Amino acid sequence: MTITPTQSLIFDPELIRRYDQPGPRYTSYPTAPHFREDFDERSLQGALDRSNTSGRPLSLYFHIPFCEHLCFYCACTKVVTRHHEWGTPYVAHLDQEMALTRAHIDGNRPVDQLHFGGGTPTFLRRHDMTVLLDSIRKHFLLLPDDRGEYGIEIDPRALEPGTLRLLRDFGFNRISIGVQDLDTAVQKAVHREQSFALTAGVIGEARQLGFRSVSLDLIYGLPLQTPESFARTLEAVLAMRPDRLSVFNYAHLPERFPPQKRIPDADIPSPDTKLRILAESIATLQEAGYLYIGMDHFALPDDELAIAQREGSLYRNFQGYSTHAGTDLLAFGMSAIAMVGPTYSQNIKDLDTWGTTLESGHLPVERGLHLGDEDLLRRHIITRLICDFSLDFAALNRQFGLDFHQHFAASLPALEAMASDGLLHMDAHTLTVTPQGRLLIRHICMAFDAYLAQKPVRYSRVI
Structure with missing residues (x-):
């Protein structure tokens, strides 16, 4: 059975110590x-x-x-x-x-x-x-x-x-x-x-x-x-x-x-x-x-x-x-999170309130989000990075009608710094996470997260 290079992993303690910072787990x-x-x-x-x-x-x-x-x-x-x-x-x-x-x-x-x-x-x-x-x-x-x-x-x-x-x-x-x-x-x-x-x-x-x-x-x-x-x-x-x-x-x-x-x-x-x-x-x-x-x-x-x-x-x-x-x-159930089309919705987290809301004939929605085009673009990129550990810029440009390097100009310095440190390779056509960078994929994804600077949130460390 052929194992692709992206399924290899190298533990680099120096890189991990340098990049082991708090960040989202990106379940969404x-x-x-x-x-x-x-x-x-x-x-x-x-x-x-x-x-x-x-x-x-x-x-x-x-x-x-x-x-x-x-x-x-x-x-x-x-x-x-x-x-x-x-x-x-x-x-x-x-x-x-x-x-x-x-x-x-x-x-x-x-x-x-x-x-x-x-x-x-x-x-x-x-x-x-x-x-x-x-x-x-x-x-x-x-x-x-x-x-x-x-x-x-x-x-x-x-x-x-x-x-x-x-x-x-x-x-x-x-x-x-x-x-x-x-x-x-x-x-x-x-x-x-x-x-x-x-x-x-x-x-x-x-x-x-x-x-x-x-x-x-x-x-x-x-x-x-x-x-x-x-x-x-x-x-x-x-x-x-x-x-x-x-x-x-x-x-x-x-x-x-x-x-x-x-x-x-x-x-x-x-x-x-x-x-x-x-x-x-x-x-x-x-x-x-x-x-x-x-x-x-x-x-x-x-x-x-x-x-x-x-x-x-x-x-x-x-x-x-x-x-x-x-x-x-x-x-379904208290606190459960749905993903329907370009939306997220989370149920009420309190058990009694969740139940009484249903008894009154209403769906127990507490909060959620309509995703805009920019959200969908960045979600796609983060999902593919987490799953594939690579991005094909030409495919992204065709799918979303953009120029990757122009659209994400603000992200390029962080990506180039990570490339210099050996977490990823990036050229005009692709971004590929290295075996050393795979453990730090959450940190790489953070370069595409437009919400990190908007609202302070206490996250766990990447490693």
Whole structure:
């Protein structure tokens, strides 16, 4: 199997230290802090109505916010409770939200992509999960024969027997499991105790049931981690041979995420230690045959993400990397973010207000954004950089009717400086990110971000 040069990676500690600055993760452009409150329910309804003329397939996201336990590192929108009965009214409200949305959506548009995130989607008891799956099937046209990309985040600590079979029978074909770290001291320090045996058991069951892809999440920079302890975690994880791995940097921002206040600053690894953990992890993953897809993600060469990247069809949205571009993303649940045509919209973040809004017959839109032509241009560039690590100026000029070098004259000095430092190559025709620059792709994308100077936002560091 041919591996393209863009799927190689070189860890350059000097470059990383120089460019490791705060920046957006670019799950969208413009990023969520720039959404506006004047984007309301009527704005979303109009976007949904207009989207039908395109005939684009659909992508569905369901946010299940509940967690039994509070993980101290977590920055997700969640509701911590042991009351599993709370899932019943939540699922009923999701059905109401789907019905209100379907009033504006052509029912013949197929669902290419489906994702359950959270929180902990498997917090839902089997009865509530069954009701939710039946509701989705009632409202939307699902693809048969495993043709869709249908995934769910699994917490092995909150998984009833038979739930994986239920999900697989419905059509889910990929799972993502949060591992974070297998060291018992680290697990206790972040209040997430999850044994290797429990995780391996869920993976074994998923593979026996025919799930096509297993993805595991790890976090480096957690309290009490050392290069040696994380190497042991990685060794155990690789023994399970996941199809994909995400190795995220822990961003310690206790002023923004109050649960992180329970992590003493003194327990967090130093920046140099974090870099050593990352460097050694990358070397281990490359030796094990994994390719760096980008933005913390690794995959085996025969994984769909790796193949899509080589073929130039890789895509990225709020759900992460995907092989399904050209869809309208509908989002359900508190705080969920939709992407319909040239718009973004985010739901109300408060659980009770989200529910009462639906009960009154209204879509629970809190804020959003209409993207202008300049936004769409820059979003395209940032997306292609994150997915392809290259830009073809002539193709951009044809697609958007512009002269790249003239249009982005203000960005050229920053790009030329990064070229001098070895992060990228740029000539009259193309921009190509080097193997040394791939870890710093967020910083390269920032050269095209027109919003960074408009509103001060506290972002995590690039590495």
